[in-house]
Amino acid sequence: RDYPRALSYLVRSQMLNPFDGATLKLLGATYVQLGAWEMAARTLREALSTDPGDIEANLAFSEIMRRDQEYEIAAMGYRKVLAADPASQAAEIGLAMCDMNTGMDTEAAQRFGNLLQRGERSKQLIFNAVRLQAHLPGFNWLDLANEARIGKTENKNDFDIAIAFLKAEILDRAGRYDEAWQQLVAANHQTSLAVSYTHLRAHE
Secondary structure, three states: OOHHHHHHHHHHHHHHOOOOHHHHHHHHHHHHHOOOHHHHHHHHHHHHHHOOOOHHHHHHHHHHHHHOOOHHHHHHHHHHHHHHOOOOHHHHHHHHHHHHHOOOHHHHHHHHHHHHHOOOOEHHHHHHHHOOHHHOOOOOHHHHHHHOEOOOOOOHHHHHHHHHHHHHHHHHHOOOHHHHHHHHHHHHHHHHHHHHHHHHHHOO
């Protein structure tokens, strides 16, 4: 996608109608794609001033606030999203991560557990839930790692490598140190193969 071109178009549109919430939301989302986090936060804040209940703007703004470690502000936005859309996995994970980063491990684990019981299997969910497995009895974490679903924009090799390292962490946390070491060696081997393949492709 040509985000710089989209940015140019949206900036012109916003200048013509500076209080149009839809344009501000799209502009904020484009800044996110370009990694311009400060401009994204500022623009999404303006979008929310025109429509405080907008689910997409609240979610995007909350993600940026969590990235900036503004967990209380992020949590408020996630709660607004969940009030309007209780099934929002992104908001539930985001709020759980805010809880986890503010010392509320029990609350975070409950949210992660609810998502897992509902059948959610995103890599992000499983990666973070593993860190709280002491609060989440009854789950087979290796099975969950095998069931993790690749994201729409994720590279398959990167995903496989991440899951391999996740399995090593799960085994280590379970006290299965020999198996964890073997898994870590295998994960490192996968990483080396991926780097070698990328290097070869670059010289074709």
